[in-house]
Amino acid sequence: xxxxxxxxxxxxxxxxxxxxxxxxxxxxxxxxxxxxxxxxxxxxxxxxxxxxxxxxxxxxxxxxxxxxxxxxxxxxxxxxxxxxxxxxxxxxxxxxxxxxxxxxxxxxxxxxxxxxxxxxxxxxxxxxxxxxxxxxxxxxxxxxxxxxxxxxxxxxxxxxxxxxxxxxxxxxxxxxxxxxxxxxxxxxxxxxxxxxxxxxxxxxxxxxxxxxxxxxxxxxxxxxxxxxxxxxxxxxxxxxxxxxxxxxxxxxxxxxxxxxxxxxxxxxxxxxxxxxxxxxxxxxxxxxxxxxxxxxxxxxxxxxxxxxxxxxxxxxxxxxxxxxxxxxxxxxxxxxxxxxxxxxxxxxxxxxxxxxxxxxxxxxxxxxxxxxxxxxxxxxxxxxxxxxxxxxxxxxxxxxxxxxxxxxxxxxxxxxxxxxxxxxxxxxxxxxxxxxxxxxxxxxxxxxxxxxxxxxxxxxxxxxxxxxxxxxxxxxxxxxxxxxxxxxxxxxxxxxxxxxxxxxx
Ligand code: MCA
Ligand code: AMP
Numbered sequence: 001x002x003x004x005x006x007x008x009x010x011x012x013x014x015x016x017x018x019x020x021x022x023x024x025x026x027x028x029x030x031x032x033x034x035x036x037x038x039x040x041x042x043x044x045x046x047x048x049x050x051x052x053x054x055x056x057x058x059x060x061x062x063x064x065x066x067x068x069x070x071x072x073x074x075x076x077x078x079x080x081x082x083x084x085x086x087x088x089x090x091x092x093x094x095x096x097x098x099x100x101x102x103x104x105x106x107x108x109x110x111x112x113x114x115x116x117x118x119x120x121x122x123x124x125x126x127x128x129x130x131x132x133x134x135x136x137x138x139x140x141x142x143x144x145x146x147x148x149x150x151x152x153x154x155x156x157x158x159x160x161x162x163x164x165x166x167x168x169x170x171x172x173x174x175x176x177x178x179x180x181x182x183x184x185x186x187x188x189x190x191x192x193x194x195x196x197x198x199x200x201x202x203x204x205x206x207x208x209x210x211x212x213x214x215x216x217x218x219x220x221x222x223x224x225x226x227x228x229x230x231x232x233x234x235x236x237x238x239x240x241x242x243x244x245x246x247x248x249x250x251x252x253x254x255x256x257x258x259x260x261x262x263x264x265x266x267x268x269x270x271x272x273x274x275x276x277x278x279x280x281x282x283x284x285x286x287x288x289x290x291x292x293x294x295x296x297x298x299x300x301x302x303x304x305x306x307x308x309x310x311x312x313x314x315x316x317x318x319x320x321x322x323x324x325x326x327x328x329x330x331x332x333x334x335x336x337x338x339x340x341x342x343x344x345x346x347x348x349x350x351x352x353x354x355x356x357x358x359x360x361x362x363x364x365x366x367x368x369x370x371x372x373x374x375x376x377x378x379x380x381x382x383x384x385x386x387x388x389x390x391x392x393x394x395x396x397x398x399x400x401x402x403x404x405x406x407x408x409x410x411x412x413x414x415x416x417x418x419x420x421x422x423x424x425x426x427x428x429x430x431x432x433x434x435x436x437x438x439x440x441x442x443x444x445x446x447x448x449x450x451x452x453x454x455x456x457x458x459x460x461x462x463x464x465x466x467x468x469x470x471x472x473x474x475x476x477x478x479x480x481x482x483x484x485x486x487x488x489x490x491x492x493x494x495x496x497x498x499x500x501x502x503x504x505x
Contacts, residue, residue, distance in 0.1 A: 036145035041072030052077030063130030077150035082206035086467035154178030172362030182355035183306035184216035197223035249406030285319035329354035402431030423453030443472035
């Protein structure tokens, strides 16, 4: 096959007038219409001297054109690098520079703030909005609707997704065509997706969940998506009768359950609800089944590996577990000190090997070597155990990571920013339970001297440099941080002390 990922996901549907994207405004884009738009973008970017293997970074609103830009990169052999729309210019500048992107595409409304970023990185800037506009959207209209697909093989890179580290800066996870394709094939099959499915798609498309799981599965199966710009409770309840399946982070499910319109009747015709990206509370699982009669199917994945395990489609979907290794994926639980597999029931670090596991971190051989063993096993940083029936349970993290509403937040990044502010001697950032987001960020500040630091100034500094979802939702002042005998900050003590910070009154 000339370009396995493109040919299987998109090319296979050439000429089909079947629906691919149903939009909130009532429009429908067919498979063929989507392919023709994709070809226009592929012609455009190839004409801008963006060559196969080059990176195209995009911080654009979710829209059919944003998705066509992704498909166009696959067709043109260009490495697609999607970026969270919440990122500030200072966050963006790192990704554009670090990836050496040949082209950076942003929303026209942000072009003013991002032009200096692109200049500094020596990267060409173009724009795209969610209304077929922006320089790229307009230019694409004048391009041919066919494109000679660039040949690739499964080992060639298809995408970079940046993922933060416990220390230091974000790392570009290099994902190959084979990584994405193998996972899309396994999941489509495992979850029984066919051309008859209509997926209610309200996730962002700059992360694995919304792009490589939800979109790739629907592209492969030939089904359709109700493609919402983002999470919108009213629209989701209105449109659910048109769908057969939904994928979401746990916050989607708790918000739906909080709404009395979300009933057994509304979901009667649905065939599948999938949850992932963050732990689904067993309580949510139970409540969901009581309300709707459906058992949510929970699965487990990572940016570096796509999906690793899944509860069964047919069979017992167990609350509080992430199911079994997917076909072709090996999962083992090991002792962090020795790397030896521990017996079932014992807790250890979760390691994963398979065609889904990424190629390494872009230009970071040391970090790659630290997490990806020579034998192909990737050390996830998650802690878990297998039960006697072979279900994997995630019990914690061996990494300092907060997951809030499905977004990963690395405390170190926030602490480094806070520690640089006037009046702050040191800081510690922890995640504590939050009724909507699962976990929320609390910053604990130790003042430098007697005067309390200006919390508004700290908020402003975070707002300037950091995406909103990362910004602490609570600041606490403390004379000192709790430390163990080795001098290490005891974050578990802080998590306990502020455990009720967001408890409902
Ligand atoms: C929004 N806010 C958040 C978050 N989202 N704060 C913390 N965590 C968040 N996730 C902020 C807003 O900026 C706002 O701040 C306030 O919280 C309330 O916003 P709201 O309108 O309620 O938020 P929303 O627009 O409804 O978004 C919530 C959301 C969204 C729908 C849960 O965060 C979302 O779509 N999450 C999905 C993330 C995802 O796709 N993750 C997959 C990663 P203020 O009030 O101060 O203005 S892929 C992955 O993890 C792996 C591979 C996997 O296994 O899938
Ligand atoms: P990311 O690297 O941003 O893709 O986030 C991956 C992390 O999300 C994993 O390492 C887990 O810690 C977490 N995660 C994903 N799915 C689940 C799940 N079903 N239950 C618990 N944690 C999950």
